[in-house]
Amino acid sequence: MKSLLSGNEAVARGAWEAGCKVATAYPGTPSTEIIENITKYQEINAEWSINEKVALEVAAGASFAGARALVAMKHVGLNVAADPFFTMGYSGVSGGLVVVSADDPGMWSSQNEQDNRHYGRHAKVPILEPSDSDEARIFTKLGFEISERFDTPVLLRLTTRICHSACLVELEERKEIEVKGYLKDIKKRLVLPAHARALHLVVEERLKKLAAHSEIFPYNRIEWGKMTIGIITSGVAYQYAKEVFPDASFLKLSLTHPIPRKMIEKFAHKVKKIIVVEEGDPILETEIKAMGIRVTGKDKIPICGELTPEVIRNSFSKKRQTVMKKAEIPARPPVLCPGCPHRGVFYIFNKLKIVASGDIGCYTLGALPPLSAMDTCVCMGASVTNAQGMEKALGKDFSRKSVAVLGDSTFFHSGITGLVNAVYNKGYLNLVILDNFTTAMTGHQPHPGTGRLARGEQGKRVAPEDIARGCGVEMVKVINPNDLRATEAALREALDYDGVSVLIFRRPCALLVKPRPPYRIDAEQCNGCRLCLRVGCPAISLTFSEGRDKPLAVVDESLCVGCGLCVQLCQRNAIVLTKEPDA
Numbered sequence: 001m002k003s004l005l006s007g008n009e010a011v012a013r014g015a016w017e018a019g020c021k022v023a024t025a026y027p028g029t030p031s032t033e034i035i036e037n038i039t040k041y042q043e044i045n046a047e048w049s050i051n052e053k054v055a056l057e058v059a060a061g062a063s064f065a066g067a068r069a070l071v072a073m074k075h076v077g078l079n080v081a082a083d084p085f086f087t088m089g090y091s092g093v094s095g096g097l098v099v100v101s102a103d104d105p106g107m108w109s110s111q112n113e114q115d116n117r118h119y120g121r122h123a124k125v126p127i128l129e130p131s132d133s134d135e136a137r138i139f140t141k142l143g144f145e146i147s148e149r150f151d152t153p154v155l156l157r158l159t160t161r162i163c164h165s166a167c168l169v170e171l172e173e174r175k176e177i178e179v180k181g182y183l184k185d186i187k188k189r190l191v192l193p194a195h196a197r198a199l200h201l202v203v204e205e206r207l208k209k210l211a212a213h214s215e216i217f218p219y220n221r222i223e224w225g226k227m228t229i230g231i232i233t234s235g236v237a238y239q240y241a242k243e244v245f246p247d248a249s250f251l252k253l254s255l256t257h258p259i260p261r262k263m264i265e266k267f268a269h270k271v272k273k274i275i276v277v278e279e280g281d282p283i284l285e286t287e288i289k290a291m292g293i294r295v296t297g298k299d300k301i302p303i304c305g306e307l308t309p310e311v312i313r314n315s316f317s318k319k320r321q322t323v324m325k326k327a328e329i330p331a332r333p334p335v336l337c338p339g340c341p342h343r344g345v346f347y348i349f350n351k352l353k354i355v356a357s358g359d360i361g362c363y364t365l366g367a368l369p370p371l372s373a374m375d376t377c378v379c380m381g382a383s384v385t386n387a388q389g390m391e392k393a394l395g396k397d398f399s400r401k402s403v404a405v406l407g408d409s410t411f412f413h414s415g416i417t418g419l420v421n422a423v424y425n426k427g428y429l430n431l432v433i434l435d436n437f438t439t440a441m442t443g444h445q446p447h448p449g450t451g452r453l454a455r456g457e458q459g460k461r462v463a464p465e466d467i468a469r470g471c472g473v474e475m476v477k478v479i480n481p482n483d484l485r486a487t488e489a490a491l492r493e494a495l496d497y498d499g500v501s502v503l504i505f506r507r508p509c510a511l512l513v514k515p516r517p518p519y520r521i522d523a524e525q526c527n528g529c530r531l532c533l534r535v536g537c538p539a540i541s542l543t544f545s546e547g548r549d550k551p552l553a554v555v556d557e558s559l560c561v562g563c564g565l566c567v568q569l570c571q572r573n574a575i576v577l578t579k580e581p582d583a
Ligand SMILES: Cc1ncc(C[n+]2csc(CCOP(=O)(O)OP(=O)(O)O)c2C)c(N)n1
Pocket: 026, 027, 028, 029, 052, 074, 076, 077, 080, 360, 361, 362, 363, 380, 406, 407, 408, 409, 410, 411, 434, 436, 438, 439, 440, 441, 442
């Protein structure tokens, strides 16, 4: 039977078919739907972990216990999980362990464009790169087999287009794999230096065996065409190159680390000219050049951004454009949703001229005009530690006008360690947690603060305020961010406080609650002063109509969710309810 599946759905299906028992992840585009789909398979014990390091370690524990386990994350997640990832390369596995990294060429939803194929090489683990959804399913299954056969974690490297585009996928039945059970083996799993030295030798031997396997791996294949051009490619770039060079000979690589050298040599001898078409960094290209083979690659094809057939075609056309032509559609900058509970807090930051050391989430949009109230954003959790560093450099007075701001999911992900660090090191830090009861940015995944688990069932709720107090913070407050007066008062109090303060602005994400009746403008009262525009709500705009000497504010009632933030700014009571809210 066949079904139309996205790459992420296909990975979930592949894990299920392969008898996977445990799956973990922290959300991050473009990988999020892998676990969301895995939760549909009751045979797999799935969890949203609080961050990628935790997710990988839980999966590694399951593998130690002899179960097949999968962990999924976006590319930058592997930076967080790099520590256990490298060591698992040494420890090896008991049950198969597949680590899925979903890279984001083009940075559709990411802060960088890192090519995680480097990680496989760096950690000395094999890499599988599917070129479509069906391969995503098959390679997930093969990943478990390779993992167990060669005693290594396997990196399944996806990219946005593989994750999110769909094609027909063959469906197979699940093969139950017995959980082997835990067997003590400290020489493998307890990596103190004496053991690790021996394990490193094992890793190098394993790489040789994997290189031999790469030569016979059936999805590393040559497709002969004309001998004038030979394309060496992998991942989604294979599909694009096929479109651009339909007659060329192809060497499609799927087990891309270690590369099949003999196969590459054989291919290189037969074709006149070789082009390496790969998205991202010149990784295959560099390795093939190091074999003494002349190739064309990144001298023509861009390193930055996503590849498309056009980009590849353009790279080889005589009239080469150096700049990609932009589609001619008006720019639509992202904004916080109408009724977003983060909006009021940023409005007050701006009003009080606060320096906000920021973080990653929906709330990063607080950096954009007219709120313009975030100063830094490095990586998840860095708001807390960056703020502490600035205070260390500039002195205690800096904390009188500065805060660190992050979301609830980000706090659990990597904010807690920074908070403990600040308390312990006698920091002066004002931490603002924007608690909207969800991981909104990636599509509303639960986290410990929600108390819900991956399948929606109730778990144990962990409250940020309890954590803050447990970390030794004495000034902890919970405030409704839609009450601008209370928000301002709490922030002023925190800025005046000597030591570490934690303010939790708590109100559910506007997309998760029933909208209240919208507001409208009383044209008689509105004098076009623009005060209501200062919160940057997409539901409010100005019109300039004939016969009226001043502009008039307009509320788009189809967008307004009745949060009432703008009402608190209007000095003339010109923003009124269309109808009374239900009791
Ligand atoms: C290491 C890492 N993992 C995952 C992501 C993807 N991501 C960006 S922000 C975010 C969490 C946002 O949730 P929260 O902090 O609750 O803020 P909200 O979006 O709800 O405002 C996630 C999962 C990332 N950027 N970096």
